[in-house]
Amino acid sequence: MSSIPENQSRIVLRKRPTTGIVAGYESEDATFAKEVAKVPRSESELKEGDVLVKVEYVSLDPAMRGWLRDARSYLPPVQIGEVMRAGGVGTVVLSRFEGLSKGDKVSGITGWQEYATLPGKACEKRKIPPGCSLLDYLGPLGSSGQTAYWGIFDVGRIKSGDVVVVTGAAGSVGSMVVQLAKMKGCKVIAIAGSEEKCKWLKESLKADEALDYKAPDFFSTYREIATKKYGYIDVIFENVGGEVLDRSLLMLKPGARIAFCGAISDYNNPKPKGLTNYQAMIAMRVKLQGFIVFDYQKRYPEAEKEIAEWLRDGRLERKFHIAQGGLEGCPQALNDLFEGKNIGKMVAKVN
């Protein structure tokens, strides 16, 4: 008898949010709905080439907010009634793909559900070596790590001695960027949203400065440190956008680069204030470049190899924030992410 249950829970998109996500499942404005769905229980129920993955953890990322928007973007929007798109890791429990067997661990776009039927070919590329931490494949060895790596090295083009500002620095991507920039010999000014985060950034991740943007004197402190103490900024790794980015535009060195990864402060905002200091980018010859990590997919193995070595050597730290409530808690966890309640990578335990 199969150990696979007949039915599974999954979370589907119910209603597009206009501002923030409406968590919970009771309200008539609830963004998501819970569903019960059949699970394939034998290989004969799978298409040739597919595998069934028992999902262990799913990822919670700021970018998900963008996937809910019915707008032209780098991926099609999640459709109403569709399982919420999400990265995940788990175990192959059925396989009709010759490159994968039962028991293999993989990562992939599992979605918010307990069991995911996925193309074996894609999973094979994201196979997790035996003995490795599954969670790492949602963090430093997953898209967060890849985003940090390509964003800071390829887009930001940091070099030793650069003054680098990282916003959202205690998040999954930001905390990696801080460490990569330090390894490269940069001066790092990390910006995050609590004293606890700042303490971690300074003490464990060795950021030269860690500034709490919720502190009342934040803007004057930031300006003083970035311009007077460090002599203006070479590179910004931007995860947050909004007011902090706008003010940062006045603190850049000639030829500065902005690796524009995210703007979490404005994702829920239907009327963002916008960048009023944009003119400063002319005089300072600034390059602001948006990027999406999926464009680097072919080069993931290069980054993965390096990051895996640094993890083994103990040169990279990472934290995970396991969301409350498992799969069902995912909508609320996404809100928590927008409120900055996590330190490190936010994930939900599904199975």
Added chain:
Amino acid sequence: MSSIPENQSRIVLRKRPTTGIVAGYESEDATFAKEVAKVPRSESELKEGDVLVKVEYVSLDPAMRGWLRDARSYLPPVQIGEVMRAGGVGTVVLSRFEGLSKGDKVSGITGWQEYATLPGKACEKRKIPPGCSLLDYLGPLGSSGQTAYWGIFDVGRIKSGDVVVVTGAAGSVGSMVVQLAKMKGCKVIAIAGSEEKCKWLKESLKADEALDYKAPDFFSTYREIATKKYGYIDVIFENVGGEVLDRSLLMLKPGARIAFCGAISDYNNPKPKGLTNYQAMIAMRVKLQGFIVFDYQKRYPEAEKEIAEWLRDGRLERKFHIAQGGLEGCPQALNDLFEGKNIGKMVAKVN
């Protein structure tokens, strides 16, 4: 007896403007003042290496507004009491530099004055070949042409078939960009501020589209043309900034480039509205890059050679708008430039 007068007129900065330039010389808020100053009348009054240039035309450029601001920029601000900085062309009338003789024509940073004492070495590099039009050396063969050339080719990296938007398209730089992009085989959407300008852009400069941003239905027409008719934008050459740039951010193709040259619509605005659609640059992996033509100074001869050939072959058109009132009229002419009263390059005749 020297034909050089004992005294000359010159225009100096009197008071930094907070919004627009206050033209005229009577108001207590007047931005500029007229002055009478001594002119060297014999070589013995010059320093070794210097030349005296009788200025024929001076340039009027949007960038001058930035030079009046007491802020960190690519050049030091013009100081109160200092002759207003400006490009100019004229004739050497005294020389203590062996590379230049009386009668030689040169361009240089003459400032708003009738006679300029300049380092011969810098002038020698900007010597105007006999028989060439002095005005061209303020236009297509001067910094306007260089700005267009390096901005569209090196920053914008246009290639044949690209959909290219040019704002401020009937100005000195914009009108060159339109033509360079057409020569490269691009589809050009030119944006300018009057029907007359649009007619010139379409009929003479062969822009594929010319849109009057003052027309009541401009934004819907622009969107329709850029997205539906041409399938979104590859490259923007931005001279104007503000609302048009902000809306353009939603019409870009993946990997689009913005060569960010100027933001004339906001130079006089102490509280610009800013780019509210900046987030779109992430999903579309847009590169927005500010640039200053002076960074290309070493490579000017490359561009000059090509542009000179195109002018000789009749492949490039140019227009000059000679400001009213000569040297004295310069402050008002600068305001006229901000109001878009010019078609082509705005200059003032000084001598």
